[in-house]
Amino acid sequence: MSLQVFVLLTVTGLGLAGVYFLIASGLSLIFGLMDVLNLAHGLFFTVGSYATWWVMTRFGFIDSLALRFAVAVIVAAAFGLAVGWITERFFVRRFYGDHVTQILITLGLSLSGVALIGGWFSYDPQTFPLPELFRRVVLIAGARIPVSRLLILAISVVLLAALLTFLRRTRHGLIIRAGVENREMVQAMGIDVAKSFTLVFAIGGLLAAIGGVLGAVFFAGVTPEFGLNVLVFAFIVVVIGGLGSVEGTALSAVLVGLTQQYVNFFAGAGIGDLTVVILLAATLLLRPQGLLGEVAR
Amino acid sequence: MMEVREDAVAHTAPGASGGDASGGAAAPLLRVKDLHVHRGEAHILHGLDFEVAPNRVTALLGRNGVGKTTTLLALLGLLPSKGQIEFDGEDISPQPTHRRVQGGLAYVPEDREVFTQLTVEENLRLAMQWPESEGRLPMVHDLFPELKKRSAQKAGSLSGGQQQMLALGRALLHPAKLLLIDEPTKGLAPIIITEVVAALSQATADSTVLLVEQNLRVAEELATDAVVLDEGQVAWRGRMDAMLADADLKQSLLGVGRARPAGEDGRTRSAEGDGRARPDEGADGSEDTEGGA
Amino acid sequence: MSATTAESSELSASAAIPPPRRSRVLPIVMLAVGLVFAVLPFVDLPLPGVFTGPLSSPGTLQILAIGLVFAGVAMSYDLLLGYTGLLSLGHALYFALGLYGTNLLMIHFELSYVVAVPIALLITLVVALLLGSVAMRVRGVAFAMVTLAFAEAFHVFVEADPARISGGEEGLSLAGAQVPDLLTGVVNTRWVYWLALTFALLSFVVCHQAVSSRAGRVWQAIRENEDRVELLGLIPFQFKLLSFGLSAVVAAGGGAVYLLLVRGATPGSASAVFTLNLIIMVVLGGLGRLWGAALGGLVFGYLQLRLPGVARSGVFDPLPAWLEGPLTEPLFILGALFVILVMFAPGGLASLPERLGLLRRGSR
Numbered sequence: 001m002s003l004q005v006f007v008l009l010t011v012t013g014l015g016l017a018g019v020y021f022l023i024a025s026g027l028s029l030i031f032g033l034m035d036v037l038n039l040a041h042g043l044f045f046t047v048g049s050y051a052t053w054w055v056m057t058r059f060g061f062i063d064s065l066a067l068r069f070a071v072a073v074i075v076a077a078a079f080g081l082a083v084g085w086i087t088e089r090f091f092v093r094r095f096y097g098d099h100v101t102q103i104l105i106t107l108g109l110s111l112s113g114v115a116l117i118g119g120w121f122s123y124d125p126q127t128f129p130l131p132e133l134f135r136r137v138v139l140i141a142g143a144r145i146p147v148s149r150l151l152i153l154a155i156s157v158v159l160l161a162a163l164l165t166f167l168r169r170t171r172h173g174l175i176i177r178a179g180v181e182n183r184e185m186v187q188a189m190g191i192d193v194a195k196s197f198t199l200v201f202a203i204g205g206l207l208a209a210i211g212g213v214l215g216a217v218f219f220a221g222v223t224p225e226f227g228l229n230v231l232v233f234a235f236i237v238v239v240i241g242g243l244g245s246v247e248g249t250a251l252s253a254v255l256v257g258l259t260q261q262y263v264n265f266f267a268g269a270g271i272g273d274l275t276v277v278i279l280l281a282a283t284l285l286l287r288p289q290g291l292l293g294e295v296a297r
Numbered sequence: 298m299m300e301v302r303e304d305a306v307a308h309t310a311p312g313a314s315g316g317d318a319s320g321g322a323a324a325p326l327l328r329v330k331d332l333h334v335h336r337g338e339a340h341i342l343h344g345l346d347f348e349v350a351p352n353r354v355t356a357l358l359g360r361n362g363v364g365k366t367t368t369l370l371a372l373l374g375l376l377p378s379k380g381q382i383e384f385d386g387e388d389i390s391p392q393p394t395h396r397r398v399q400g401g402l403a404y405v406p407e408d409r410e411v412f413t414q415l416t417v418e419e420n421l422r423l424a425m426q427w428p429e430s431e432g433r434l435p436m437v438h439d440l441f442p443e444l445k446k447r448s449a450q451k452a453g454s455l456s457g458g459q460q461q462m463l464a465l466g467r468a469l470l471h472p473a474k475l476l477l478i479d480e481p482t483k484g485l486a487p488i489i490i491t492e493v494v495a496a497l498s499q500a501t502a503d504s505t506v507l508l509v510e511q512n513l514r515v516a517e518e519l520a521t522d523a524v525v526l527d528e529g530q531v532a533w534r535g536r537m538d539a540m541l542a543d544a545d546l547k548q549s550l551l552g553v554g555r556a557r558p559a560g561e562d563g564r565t566r567s568a569e570g571d572g573r574a575r576p577d578e579g580a581d582g583s584e585d586t587e588g589g590a
Numbered sequence: 591m592s593a594t595t596a597e598s599s600e601l602s603a604s605a606a607i608p609p610p611r612r613s614r615v616l617p618i619v620m621l622a623v624g625l626v627f628a629v630l631p632f633v634d635l636p637l638p639g640v641f642t643g644p645l646s647s648p649g650t651l652q653i654l655a656i657g658l659v660f661a662g663v664a665m666s667y668d669l670l671l672g673y674t675g676l677l678s679l680g681h682a683l684y685f686a687l688g689l690y691g692t693n694l695l696m697i698h699f700e701l702s703y704v705v706a707v708p709i710a711l712l713i714t715l716v717v718a719l720l721l722g723s724v725a726m727r728v729r730g731v732a733f734a735m736v737t738l739a740f741a742e743a744f745h746v747f748v749e750a751d752p753a754r755i756s757g758g759e760e761g762l763s764l765a766g767a768q769v770p771d772l773l774t775g776v777v778n779t780r781w782v783y784w785l786a787l788t789f790a791l792l793s794f795v796v797c798h799q800a801v802s803s804r805a806g807r808v809w810q811a812i813r814e815n816e817d818r819v820e821l822l823g824l825i826p827f828q829f830k831l832l833s834f835g836l837s838a839v840v841a842a843g844g845g846a847v848y849l850l851l852v853r854g855a856t857p858g859s860a861s862a863v864f865t866l867n868l869i870i871m872v873v874l875g876g877l878g879r880l881w882g883a884a885l886g887g888l889v890f891g892y893l894q895l896r897l898p899g900v901a902r903s904g905v906f907d908p909l910p911a912w913l914e915g916p917l918t919e920p921l922f923i924l925g926a927l928f929v930i931l932v933m934f935a936p937g938g939l940a941s942l943p944e945r946l947g948l949l950r951r952g953s954r
Binding site (some may be wrong): 031037041091094099100101103105109113114115116120181229235236238243255268269270274280281284285288 | 677693724725727728730731732734735736738740742743745746747749751752862863866867869870873912915916917918919920921922924925926928929932934936
């Protein structure tokens, strides 16, 4: 293969990895801390992408598309934060210790939320104008790389760094990391873990919603059901990376994103997705706890 | 059962005030009444009644599986329980775990349960959430210099003894009124045990401790009072030295002092279902020591 | 604690495995319901509002038949989730294998429908046992994620269609020539309807026999406490795999009947949404009660097919647009109903009579 193709595929694959990471990291933390499989996480993503579409098409009073996009990111983040908070506070919290009910509730929220968005804005794909800058290309090693790809990559890396800093440098982060390992012991140290639950859901919602913004740019449009499709790959990323490990999730997102791009390009559309699933099966057979996971659950 | 309890209380009180003039005046810090715990279908604690006197170390003793750890977990609210837990004059049984700890309980769990993915320093920092913690850190570092030396190391890479020190140090950062310590010497080499016990006796001087300990020698060194559980009930309460002086009591309730393994002994008893015989023995035992003391 | 471990290991197997709760009434009731459904094609009764045409009209029978297929597949899913406690998010895969498998065998090997169906079921069984044993390397939530991933891989595969066999996004239309004449064409809808009814009843019989067998009791013990089943010297993996394989085959049977009803196979049948819909059906009806799952499937099928029609009829026109849009989405109403049921009536529809005091507690 030519170097140009390889570079383009790599940048695209890394961009996809960024989108996967943003949705998978929250999922992984929520699961690690609370043992909750949050099926509504795809909805958080969809909320983010529709917030982008909404701002980009309805905020005509902001002339500059670049500025409008910046507003879209903030609006999406705010919506994601709110939806995550509401999900934990009013739905999941009532059923601590009852994992099946929690899963069922997030499932119901996910389906009705998607249908709500579909009912409001139709199930047809919607497109929106992007800042002119995004459509420019830069030459990297002879390959023409769209700026939007690089931007997606940059935002994902910044958010990864921010998340790791938060987890490593703040007291809330410390409590979350400790809680992922041993929730009861954190309580036994006099810390109200339930506050961290809400926080993790809100952060997860925010990250997934920004993932939705980037996903809308990456796939050049929005549809209500898209979040669920991405959620499936986020699950794969979470399991391969090791439940509860942010670093593992990042690593596995890169692995999955690149594999998918390379194989889809060289072997045909769809084969890359299949390969990723085979990767998952191999991980389960060889290392059920995931790449950086500590214990099998 | 009632008989024994009254009896035990009757002779604990004079023992406490007479033998230890400085610490015996106050009301008990912890008073447990009719504590029941179920785990699944198993009824593990069948109505415990006991007290922990302030500024003393009370050992919670009994054979493996009688419910000692369960008792601590129930006191902390980590296991659902029924009954009254009066701590420092307040019934804490409706409170969630973190409230109970904020109210003055501190916990050193069985098997350490340090956060293996966090560094030593982070483990301690997590525990430093009380105004007094900052001032207590030098004390913890003095007590366990190893923790200072290894502060950047992941707790999971520490040896068993070092993890135990971390678990203790973590609890000591909390200016707690009552320390709940579960088997601090479990699985440690004898030489480490000596070290841990020395640190423990230094750290727990003048504080109130409820200590679960299998190693009778360690319990003897640290504790002044004893509560002995059998089959999910309090079988004996009194002074530690009184209990140690009674070979029959030790043999029947703790399975020590004779060649017969404890497990075999326990099985014979439960098979006979002689729920009444043991309390009588306990009562006899305490009366004997009362006479002797 | 060692005390509890010792206690449970001493328990006899019979104490840990629940005794059979073989209801003698349920099969008779189901047979009666089946008979009522069987004569519906002869009833010319119009039910305005409920259905657009009379009961015997092809349109009405089509809706009922899809509801019956959903009922049968929902019962197979209840076997997994309700009785064995396995949260699989990949049941759509097995339904779709029956659907696509049968059609592909008919198209590419020119097999007749009656030959293609058993082969498709056999293939489904093999696939289910293979994927099931890999997925069972992990438990609980991770199991759910892995089963979802497997199913989604198939979904992507038939949709992207790299091998040019599954028809991509459009799907494949039914290989009509290979199907007995009696089961094709609008005039013969009643025969396909009877086939769907037969499938639903067969699914009930198979699932009912399975859950009241010894294996079925072990499933329920696994649902309650897997470790304890292991302590009894049984291997939970074998029983879980049995449950997984059996429910997959029944679901594939549903797919094969569905093929005739919708006259084709589309990728949507393999999507995660279909599995999630199955969960809604089973929970709507009540987990761990076969008749509840069947009811949930029927109600779901009916609502999903009828609600858009109701919306088109203009009932919601007076409502403001922001409300009208979502209310015409069956999944919005079903999803919201589902959340409310899970939060406030955890036993599902099947528990409502009990909750409302209409039935004596414990009688099922």
